[in-house]
Amino acid sequence: MNPSTFFELPAALLVLLFTVAVERLTELWLSWKHARWAKSAGGLEFGRGQFPFMVAAHIGLFAGILTEAGAGHRHFLPYVGGPALCVQVLVHAGRWWCVRSLGPHWNTRVIVIPGMPLIRRGPYRWLRHPNYLLVAVEGITLPLVFNAWMTAVLFTAANAAVLIVRLRTENAALRLAA
Template sequence: MVSSPHAYLGLLGLLAVERWVELVLSKRNAARAFARGGVETGQAHYRVMVVFHSLFLVACAVEACGLERPFPGAPGYAALGVAVGAQALRYWAIASLGERWNTRIIVVPGLAPVTRGPYRFLRHPNYVAVVLELAAVPLVHGAWVTALVFSLGNALLLRVRIRAEEEALGALYAETFAERPRFIPEVPRG
C-alpha cells in the first residue's frame, strides 16, 4: 500500500497526473467561457496559486522521502482515507459545475449560479477538498511540516481567492448563497 516510500511517491505521481488532467480540462473550459463572453479576474493571485500547488507535491516528496519520515501506521491510513474523500468531493464539485468549472476565475455574465451537487450545501466545496487534501496527503507518510506549512499558506491564498471569486460572481451569487456556509455544512436540527 502507501506504507513504503516508493508507494507514497507513486501516490504523489498519480496526484501530479490528476493535476495535469485538471489543467487540460480547465484550459478547455476557459476557452469555452471566453467564447461566451467570459470575463477573467484574479490573474495576479492565480500565478502564486499555481506555483504554491506545484511546490506542494515536491515538498511532500522531499519531507517524506528525503527526511526519511516513517510511515505512521493507522494515522497514515486515516490520512489516506481523508485524501481519497477529498478527491471524491473535488470531482463531485467539478461534475456539478460542468463546463463552468475552472482553476481560474472566469465569469460568463448572465449565468445563474450553480446550486446542484455539493453546492446545495456549501458555497465552496472544491476549496474544502483542497483544504482536506493539503492537510491529509502529507500526513499519509508523516510529512507533518509540509501539512502545516501548506495548510497555513493555503489559508492565506484562499482568503484572497474567495474574496476575488465572490466579488466577480456578483450580487446574484451573493443572494443565492447568502444562507449557505462557505466551508462546513450545517447539520439539520430536529
C-alpha cells in the same frame, strides 16, 4: 534533498504522488478547455495575477512532501497514514463531484459569464466553495499519509493566504456577474 535520497523514498509514496500529479494535470487540461468555452461565451476573468501564487503553493505541496519524506526519513505510520489515505480517496471523489456539478463552468481560474445564474447542484447545494474546502483537507491529509507534518502545516498556511485573496476576488466577481 540529494539525488540518492529520492531513490530511497518508498515506492508507495512515489506512486501516490504520481497519481495525484496526473489527476492535477488532467484537471488543468479540463480547466483550460472549460476556460476557453467560458471566454467564448462572454466570460470575464478576474484576479489573473493570483493564479501563479496558487500554482506555486500546490507545487510546494508536492515538493515539500518529497523533501520532508526523503530528507526527513519520514515513513508511513498506519495510525495516521491509514486514515489520511482514506480521507484522500474521499477528497478526490469530492473534487470530481465538484467538477461534474459545475460542468463546463468549472475551471481553475475566476471566469464568470455575466447574467449566468449560480449553479446550485451537487455539493454547491450546501456550500458556496466546496472545492476549496476539499483542497484544504487534501493539503493536510496528503502530506500526513507519509508523516510529512511540516509540509501539512506550511501548505495549510500558504493555501490559506492564497484562498483569502481568491475567495474575495471570486465572491466579488460572482456579485458583479449576477
